[in-house]
Amino acid sequence: xxxxxxxxxxxxxxxxxxxxxxxxxxxxxxxxxxxxxxxxxxxxxxxxxxxxxxxxxxxxxxxxxxxxxxxxxxxxxxxxxxxxxxxxxxxxxxxxxxxxxxxxxxxxxxxxxxxxxxxxxxxxxxxxxxxxxxxxxxxxxxxxxxxxxxxxxxxxxxxxxxxxxxxxxxxxxxxxxxxxxxxxxxxxxxxxxxxxxxxxxxxxxxxxxxxxxxxxxxxxxxxxxxxxxxxxxxxxxxxxxxxxxxxxxxxxxxxxxxxxxxxxx
Ligand code: XBP
Ligand code: MG
Numbered sequence: 001x002x003x004x005x006x007x008x009x010x011x012x013x014x015x016x017x018x019x020x021x022x023x024x025x026x027x028x029x030x031x032x033x034x035x036x037x038x039x040x041x042x043x044x045x046x047x048x049x050x051x052x053x054x055x056x057x058x059x060x061x062x063x064x065x066x067x068x069x070x071x072x073x074x075x076x077x078x079x080x081x082x083x084x085x086x087x088x089x090x091x092x093x094x095x096x097x098x099x100x101x102x103x104x105x106x107x108x109x110x111x112x113x114x115x116x117x118x119x120x121x122x123x124x125x126x127x128x129x130x131x132x133x134x135x136x137x138x139x140x141x142x143x144x145x146x147x148x149x150x151x152x153x154x155x156x157x158x159x160x161x162x163x164x165x166x167x168x169x170x171x172x173x174x175x176x177x178x179x180x181x182x183x184x185x186x187x188x189x190x191x192x193x194x195x196x197x198x199x200x201x202x203x204x205x206x207x208x209x210x211x212x213x214x215x216x217x218x219x220x221x222x223x224x225x226x227x228x229x230x231x232x233x234x235x236x237x238x239x240x241x242x243x244x245x246x247x248x249x250x251x252x253x254x255x256x257x258x259x260x261x262x263x264x265x
Contacts, residue, residue, distance in 0.1 A: 002250040003176040004145065005110055006166050006195060007103075009121035009128055011182035011202035014097050016123075016131065017047065018203055024088035025052070028080050031087075034065060044204045050122045050156040050185050053081040081124075089130035099135045100200065102220025102240065107136075107143060109243040116145040118170055120162040120179070120189075125149035146170050158185040163193035175254050178246060184208050196253050198246065201225075214253045217241055231256035 010016045022043040029036045036059075038046065049058045056077040060066035067073050091097070110117050119128060128149050132140040141147065146169035153162035167174050174194035181187050182202035190197045191212050199216040201208075210216050214232070218224030220241045232252050238245050 001176065002115060002178055002247050003172050004116040004118055004170050004178070005106070005246075006118045006120050006146075006163065006177050006179045006190075008179065008181045008183075008186045009119060009123050009131065009149075011204065012100070012180055012186070012200055013103055014099050014131060014135070015203055016092075016097055016127075018043065020088055020091060020097050021052065021084070021127075024084045024091055025056075025080070027087045028084040031083060032080065036063060036065070047183070047204055048185075050158075051150065052084060052124070053077050054156065056080055085124055085126050088127060092127075092130040092134050095134065097131065097134075100219065101222065104135075106220055106241070106243065111143065113243055115243065116170060116172075118144055118146040118148075118166050118177075120148045120153070120166040122150055122153070122156040122162065125151050157183075158188035158192065160189050160193035163190050163195050167193065167195065178214070178250050181213075184210065187213055196250060196258070198241070198249075200241075214249055214258070215241075229253060229258060231258045 007013055010021070018040055022038055022040070026037050046055050046059060049055045057073060060073055060077065067076060107117055121128065125147070128147065136143060146166045148162045148166045148169065150156065153165055155161045163174065163179065167177055170177070175196070177195050179186070179190035179195045179197045181190055181197050181199055183205050187197050187199060187210055196214040197212075199210045199213045200220060201216065201218050214229050216225075216227045223238055223241055226238060228249065232249050
């Protein structure tokens with residue numbers, strides 16, 4: 001039985017990457033006098049590396065202006081990352097990034113039905129706060145039974161740690177939960193923790209395959225190319241993804257034993 005929805009943040013709650021984090025990284029490079037800029041396409045490639053600081057360190061491996069010593073590189077990555085997060089928070093506070101269509105509706109449906117909402121993300125906790133304080137108001141935390149971000153789960157997706165910690169905090173078995181994700185690394189993290197996954201495709205992962213997901217759609221409010229796992233029977237012509245549909249799919253998916261066995265952390 002479905003007891004909790006565990007939401008990813010970047011790309012799932014909101015389209016934060018291209019016009020949020022990427023823009024903020026580029027402004028941070030500029031402010032520190034660095035000639036680096038990440039194009040829309042290059043940033044898409046870099047999303048294979050989860051975690052903003054880790055992404056910076058990865059990119060520095062091929063940058064002429066990066067300091068050669070490891071300690072100085074790490075210090076620069078930490079400085080850039082903190083500055084980027086401050087710029088990102090300002091950008092979000094100005095109203096630059098809205099929740100994706102249907103997110104608020106599904107959060108409200110869950111609250112009304114007693115299904116817990118939670119968060120499992122590799123993003124910094126300050127970024128979750130910036131996004132959700134703007135979108136849901138200053139008391140946004142009260143809507144969530146657990147919030148697991150980068151500081152609580154330092155091993156980032158595709159590592160299952162964030163999902164394992166969220167399930168533990170909710171005192172629920174992974175199979176009683178459903179993850180909502182947008183990226184292959186996110187789907188890998190949730191399935192490795194034994195949590196079934198609904199994918200809402202985001203701009204950067206519009207063409208990804210997502211094998212193993214319970215269902216894959218375009219938007220919660222406009223499912224578009226809805227694809228259900230072969231273990232699920234029934235139509236795939238839903239006009240919107242609502243809690244009723246998720247409960248029915250989740251019950252079938254669990255019954256078919258389709259969620260992977262959780263791995264140890
Ligand atoms: C996405 C990420 C993050 C963000 C940037 O996380 O990998 O690194 O791109 O945030 P998710 P930080 O999809 O799990 O929400 O700079 O704070 O890492
Ligand atoms: Mg994501």
